[in-house]
Amino acid sequence: MDKNIAWCPGCGNFGILNTLKQALAELNLKPQDICLVSGIGQAAKIPHYLDCFFNGLHGRALPSATAIKAVNPKLTVIAESGDGDMYGEGGKHFIHTIRRNPDITNLVHNNMVYGLTKGQASPTSQCGFMTPVQVSGVSEMPFNPIAVAISLDASFVARAFSADIEQTKEIIKAAIQHPGYALVDILQPCVSFNKVNTYQWFKDNTYYLEKEHNPCDRQAALKWALENEKFALGIFYKSEGKQVFAAKEE
Amino acid sequence: MPVLARTGNEAMAEAMRQINPDVVAAYPISPATEVVMIFSKFVADGLVDTEFVAVESEHSAMSACVGAASAGCRVMTGTSSQGLQLMSEILPIASALRQPIVLCEVNRALSGPINIHCDHSDTMAVRDFGWLQIFSENAQEAYDSVLQMIKIVEDVKVRLPGMVTTDGFIISHCMEKIETLEDAEVKTYLGEHKKMNSTLDLTKPITLGSLDLQDYYFEHRMPMAQAMIEAKEVILKVGQEFGAKYGRPYGLLEKYKLDDAEVAIVAMGSTCGTARVVIDELREKGIKAGMLKLRVFRPFPAAEVAEVLAGVKSIAVLDRSDSLSSQGGPLYTEVRSALYDAKTKPVLSNYIYGLGGREINLEDLRQIFSEQKSNQSGKIVYFGVRE
Ligand SMILES: Cc1ncc(C[n+]2csc(CCOP(=O)(O)OP(=O)(O)O)c2C)c(N)n1
Numbered sequence: 001m002d003k004n005i006a007w008c009p010g011c012g013n014f015g016i017l018n019t020l021k022q023a024l025a026e027l028n029l030k031p032q033d034i035c036l037v038s039g040i041g042q043a044a045k046i047p048h049y050l051d052c053f054f055n056g057l058h059g060r061a062l063p064s065a066t067a068i069k070a071v072n073p074k075l076t077v078i079a080e081s082g083d084g085d086m087y088g089e090g091g092k093h094f095i096h097t098i099r100r101n102p103d104i105t106n107l108v109h110n111n112m113v114y115g116l117t118k119g120q121a122s123p124t125s126q127c128g129f130m131t132p133v134q135v136s137g138v139s140e141m142p143f144n145p146i147a148v149a150i151s152l153d154a155s156f157v158a159r160a161f162s163a164d165i166e167q168t169k170e171i172i173k174a175a176i177q178h179p180g181y182a183l184v185d186i187l188q189p190c191v192s193f194n195k196v197n198t199y200q201w202f203k204d205n206t207y208y209l210e211k212e213h214n215p216c217d218r219q220a221a222l223k224w225a226l227e228n229e230k231f232a233l234g235i236f237y238k239s240e241g242k243q244v245f246a247a248k249e250e
Numbered sequence: 251m252p253v254l255a256r257t258g259n260e261a262m263a264e265a266m267r268q269i270n271p272d273v274v275a276a277y278p279i280s281p282a283t284e285v286v287m288i289f290s291k292f293v294a295d296g297l298v299d300t301e302f303v304a305v306e307s308e309h310s311a312m313s314a315c316v317g318a319a320s321a322g323c324r325v326m327t328g329t330s331s332q333g334l335q336l337m338s339e340i341l342p343i344a345s346a347l348r349q350p351i352v353l354c355e356v357n358r359a360l361s362g363p364i365n366i367h368c369d370h371s372d373t374m375a376v377r378d379f380g381w382l383q384i385f386s387e388n389a390q391e392a393y394d395s396v397l398q399m400i401k402i403v404e405d406v407k408v409r410l411p412g413m414v415t416t417d418g419f420i421i422s423h424c425m426e427k428i429e430t431l432e433d434a435e436v437k438t439y440l441g442e443h444k445k446m447n448s449t450l451d452l453t454k455p456i457t458l459g460s461l462d463l464q465d466y467y468f469e470h471r472m473p474m475a476q477a478m479i480e481a482k483e484v485i486l487k488v489g490q491e492f493g494a495k496y497g498r499p500y501g502l503l504e505k506y507k508l509d510d511a512e513v514a515i516v517a518m519g520s521t522c523g524t525a526r527v528v529i530d531e532l533r534e535k536g537i538k539a540g541m542l543k544l545r546v547f548r549p550f551p552a553a554e555v556a557e558v559l560a561g562v563k564s565i566a567v568l569d570r571s572d573s574l575s576s577q578g579g580p581l582y583t584e585v586r587s588a589l590y591d592a593k594t595k596p597v598l599s600n601y602i603y604g605l606g607g608r609e610i611n612l613e614d615l616r617q618i619f620s621e622q623k624s625n626q627s628g629k630i631v632y633f634g635v636r637e
Pocket of ligand 1: 115278332
């Protein structure tokens with residue numbers, strides 16, 4: 001890596017960056033074939049380290065990504081940012097991009113905290129999570145992006161864990177290859193500002209969906225999504241045959 | 251009076267603690283994050299009675315502020331740059347509804363390109379939204395002005411929201427010695443918050459924010475303009491009273507060695523501190539240098555500016571932002587217009603400097619003082635920018 005990377009040593013973002021590079025390489029996608037669109041945050045720095053990007057404003061990656069794909073359908077467009085950016089500040093774009101269904105991939109680095117601004121609660125912070133702002137602990141229920149996406153009939157919904165390089169790579173590849181909007185919520189430890197949801201915590205609190213899980217079964221997908229003891233990983237849901245926004249007739 | 255070592259952000263948070271607002275709604279953004287982070291610790295420690303609302307965006311933060319203020323509460327918030335821009339849709343609602351909200355604004359360059367350091371482009375971008383704007387030279391002024399701003403905006407003659415600004419990192423993150431008031435003093439100084447037109451007053455039900463077309467819209471905008479004009483008097487009165495009580499008087503502007511000056515600058519914010527050093531130096535060499543430090547940008551004290559600048563032969567207006575109007579920075583255009591009726595016109599030039607946190611140091615100011623006399627009047631200089 002010849003660039004100065006501005007992430008803390010041990011940050012889950014490194015794993016995601018490496019996995020993404022491998023996935024893109026295996027799909028034989030070159031920088032000129034890809035546009036990585038991000039917002040603002042630690043996760044949102046990722047396009048800087050891949051040299052094929054459009055870096056927008058905090059929360060605003062999805063509308064730009066949708067439009068980039070619409071006018072240049074040959075590009076592989078990936079909208080990538082943190083959980084605060086995608087589900088909080090940009091929350092309404094998340095909902096309406098799912099409805100619009102452009103052929104883009106949405107990678108969300110979900111560390112359950114605002115990393116860049118040094119550790120305030122994000123929409124996915126767990127109940128009771130204490131921060132210098134949420135001093136008595138978060139009182140709201142965490143946002144469940146997987147369940148929301150499935151209820152909106154998103155065309156592809158998956159969850160991954162940054163430390164599982166192989167599985168995450170396969171999920172990202174499937175998401176990129178899927179025609180239509182594809183969400184991959186990637187659980188990611190933040191070693192500096194989230195001392196609760198650590199590598200070990202994610203290891204202990206995640207499991208992979210069984211091989212028998214049929215991603216076309218929306219009810220089953222929703223059941224796994226609402227499971228809140230532990231986080232299921234893998235491809236939850238695929239909605240085949242949905243109309244894709246601004247798809248060009250060949 | 252307690253003497254403390256505080257950064258600009260800590261000083262503003264300390265003022266907020268003593269004000270003890272009913273509601274604070276905020277969203278983190280550098281370099282203002284600390285103001286509300288420190289304040290939320292005060293909330294947790296039970297040092298204030300404030301309801302703290304951690305929202306999901308600045309748009310929601312300002313909306314929550316307007317809601318709480320409409321219900322009759324004393325309301326504060328803090329932000330910077332893109333955060334202030336995201337509030338933009340609601341800022342003119344706050345002023346039109348005549349809600350005396352106070353915002354601690356830490357000046358930071360606007361995107362793009364993305365930058366987190368100081369310039370005044372964020373504050374200047376919202377200058378015409380009916381908010382009072384006070385700039386601070388240092389942490390002490392920030393502390394004092396936040397306290398005064400509460401009094402100013404709640405005055406019945408004003409009833410407009412107001413923002414007090416510091417310069418990002420330069421003031422917000424640098425530690426200085428400040429004198430504070432005792433908690434009890436602040437309490438008596440501010441007095442009880444007087445509710446006006448509260449939506450929670452069930453004996454006098456009111457509607458806020460209703461449709462207002464060709465028939466009355468204009469009549470409802472006019473009193474805002476009037477309030478802005480009257481705010482000048484109130485700011486002066488509050489600043490003088492503050493001086494009489496606590497020994498630090500404030501006005502709309504401050505003259506530094508300006509009375510007999512032949513060559514002067516007009517500036518706002520932290521740069522004024524640096525300029526004082528250069529002016530002292532020049533004075534020692536027998537050069538009649540001076541400064542007009544503008545504290546209040548909204549309302550713009552045009553008559554006062556014209557009065558104190560009368561007779562100065564050469565003036566350089568220093569803008570830490572560029573409005574991209576092709577007519578120079580926002581401070582320059584206001585000063586230029588204020589001088590329209592001046593009997594003798596100075597050589598007036600504009601220095602747009604320090605964008606995105608670019609350093610302005612003693613040598614830079616020496617250069618501005620030495621070269622400005624030979625400028626053609628109306629010259630706009632993008633100071634120090636590389637080709
Ligand atoms: C309009 C606006 N408000 C606030 C910010 C400050 N800000 C930058 S990133 C961020 C949140 C970061 O959290 P997340 O999106 O979860 O990404 P992470 O840094 O954890 O990867 C915030 C609040 C901003 N850049 N723009």
